[in-house]
Amino acid sequence: MTRYAKRIWELVDHSEAHMTAEQIFLELKKEEPKVVQATVYNNLNTLCQKGLIRKLSIEGSPDRYDKIRRHDHLVCKRCGALSDITFEDMTGDLERQMGEGILFYDLKVFYLCPKCREKKEKGVLP
């Protein structure tokens, strides 16, 4: 793995931040001022292919990148805030229903985050 690839992998893997390609680019640029966007996109793509990171497609914002360690996501329906949560692994359950062959799954649970819930209760939001 090249220097850039390694740092990009580390940035994604050691962060809770669910960064976009742009944010990763800006972060990497702090240490490697010469790096260019395409490099970051290229590396993110190959890291995904190799299964070292994963891409999250989130409605209404650019793709985000995430570590692999098994976990699920909570998404606020109203403000889009994204956070990690780990539910019990349900691969077994799903395989019982569809048969073998699951590679992995992606579970997003939509809710109202504490901030938005509060606002809603105060009647600030519909």
Next chain:
Amino acid sequence: MTRYAKRIWELVDHSEAHMTAEQIFLELKKEEPKVVQATVYNNLNTLCQKGLIRKLSIEGSPDRYDKIRRHDHLVCKRCGALSDITFEDMTGDLERQMGEGILFYDLKVFYLCPKCREKKEKGVLP
């Protein structure tokens, strides 16, 4: 609901096709030759807000729109083919783990579709 909005909703709601905004636009254009892309984007957005359809963000392709009736998705890891599947509802399970407050969830199960599996077995693909 306006004429356009209604047709757009029907197109999405009565189809298994998981169409992109572009595809919906082309489809609608067959009956309504004057309609314009922005109208379709606008209506898709407001239909989503009203909870009448849902947007699916799929890695590597533009957003797709889907009916609301509860169901999950199978996605081929290799070719991206998307199909519907209905697993048992697991809202109860999830609430047991995180408490009340789930609005809905989005589950994508990644696997190898029959075509890709066959290719892989024949050694055509890595």
Next chain:
DNA sequence: CCTTGTTTTTAGAATTATTCTAATTATAAT
């Protein structure tokens, strides 16, 4: 069925996100 106010649609520009191309540079393998 006119007038007025609100919403929707339109055309096209603008923005954003991402990929592509071809040249250059770095890395690894003989």
Next chain:
DNA sequence: ATTATAATTAGAATAATTCTAAAAACAAGG
């Protein structure tokens, strides 16, 4: 060193989506 392979760069190109301001459609009240 020499050559082959892969990564990086700059910048153009493409794709997807949103924005803007004006025009058209619609809805409600008189």
